[in-house]
Amino acid sequence: MNAHPKQRVVVGLSGGVDSAVTAHLLKQQGHEVVGIFMKNWEDDDDSEYCSSNVDFVDAAAVADVLGIEIEHVNFAADYKDRVFAEFLREYQAGRTPNPDVLCNAEIKFKAFLDHAMRLGAEKIATGHYARVRFDAATGQHQLLKGLDPSKDQSYFLHRLNQAQLGRTLFPVGELRKTEVRRIAEEICLPNAKKKDSTGICFIGERPFREFLNRYIRKEPGAIQDERGRTLGRHEGLSFYTLGQRQGLGIGGIKEKGAQRGGGAHAPWFVARKDLEKNVLRVVQGHEHPWLLSHRLVAEDASWVAGSAPAATALAAKTRYRQTDAACRFARAGEGFTLCFPQPQWAVTPGQSAVLYDGEVCLGGGVIASAQTLADAPVRAGQGRVSEPSA
Template sequence: MSNGHVFVAMSGGVDSSVAAVLLQQAGYQLSGVNLRMFHNEDLGESPSRTCCSLSDAEDAALVARRLGFPFYVFDFAQTFRDTVIRNFIEEYQQGRTPNPCAECNRSVKFGALLQRVRTLGGDYMATGHYARVERDETSGRYLLKRGKDRSKDQSYFLYMLTQEELAHTLFPLGGMEKSEVRQIAEAHGLVNAKKRDSQDICFVPDGKYADFIERTTGQPSEPGPFLDQEGRVLGQHKGIIRYTKGQHKGLGLSTEQPLYVLEKDIASNAIRLGPDSALWSRTLTAERMNWISVPELTGPMAVTVKTRYTQREAAAVAEPLAGGCIRVTFEEPQRAITAGQAVVLYDGDTVVGGGTICGT
């Protein structure tokens, strides 16, 4: 007897393929779905250089055929352009550094796709994310927890999931190590068992964000002054979208002491530089908060916090501000807290909530 109908979001990689294997073994009725996020030719990229390509869709289709369940391709290119890519460009143009993977999860994978799945009669959507969903029987709330494999844990990118979305989402790999996943893929003869993980932003695989923005908008980023902390001109930058807070390499300046990007002033098109010591802060403010383990933050709360995916979380206290924003005060100063990035709050392995950094 089926445990329900699950649509598995299959990228063509090993993780989502093994998620499908595990769900099939658990007795679910499966359908595979590959998302066409964009058309490679539209971005001027070689399909072999990026994820979400035709070859990835073919790999996903081969896995679905081998396992014996239906496979579909949903074209969400327009939704992806209107949400993820538009947000990416606008954030950079406003001097912030966005997190497109989090925005994609919010708008496309757990937004548009999950809505489509529910419309088609699916009980659940599943992905190959390394995270866990549990239900707190006391509070009745669904909880998002870190994946067992801390080196692969992706809960940071999932902080925006709502209670409704968590109720209809399955993460079969949450309790597994990556090495186990590859072993299962090999045991089942999956075509992608040894396929390497994708590391790049899918629509900018060469990492040249500014070139992508200029090509997409048709608007070059104008040069402007590099300033020191006293406002003295140190040289010329090559366009404000080409730099991010904390950056040291690629400034093109010859100075006695190392200099780092401290601040970008969009109004004057100036970039302020200074020493590493000026990058450290004990506070941040965040907006667009989404709460998971609690309905809302009503008072100060001791948490651990990540302001970047690769960062170890740091002890802090979060407190509510007007308008649904929060202030986070760290026990120890943190380096290069950057507006536009995600801040995620944890209580042990449980995600309390998260939002977008808007200041320090």
């Protein structure tokens, strides 16, 4: 832990068990701990899908048990301007953004950090499963994976910079989730058995397409296979993501005889989006060549150290919860390219490609396009399928 005794630390209390145990651990270490509950969404916070009010009650109950102050701060305007507006722009462009990455960079470690500093904090802390280490040899802070490989959240934090990491503590990053739960029960925290939150706050558990319908106009079009045969209708390209299997409405349409990467009873997957023709391209089989990419181009790169890594042989994640994949890294303007010896599945424009050197998270960028194993014209007479959301 990079903390010094008796620091004033402001903890982001979300109402969940991870941030609660974070506050407890810091208090045990002798710090002056203050809690802040961040309200980031308020358009429909009285609905069954938004748990903001319940979460604040839980956070306040935790603060009471721990004997610390808690402040309720509304960042909803910042969130809407800096995160949600970009979220909608990306979906309207046919890409699939990751708002959690942007929320961390713009809200939790910018708006929240600035607010905490105004309160006289020397450090902030959150319940993320990641670690910060100061490398004396380089004089820089490193972002490390959390010690629990099943909970590591460094992927979502890869856009943090030196100034942000230098003022941040991640106490539970040193622990496994089972140990966090054990501590919470041991000290009788009221949320010790609370389920982990899933999804992003403004969507909650509601059907995703139902939510997007409120902000993005439907533009129905054809669903076609790799040969250009129409299999059904889609509701709008914005409502689908590469690799998607559910909700296509074509489950009963199977073709006899094996196709590339599939077969008579293989499921359908979204493989490409033809924005010019408003056509959703689908293929059969999880290992279809259209779903496998050996190269990607990323833009809007952000590096923890402030500059791109010198190494070319690294590892990367193209989506959260995947294992690190060996790759060759090369700079390209404000972004980079990655080449993979082993093709990656459903590499999706709008998502983040995050680079690692062992346990050290180096940074990453936003995927702009991917080159699949089958980048070739569609069968004669069908023209060329455009690259997905490039």
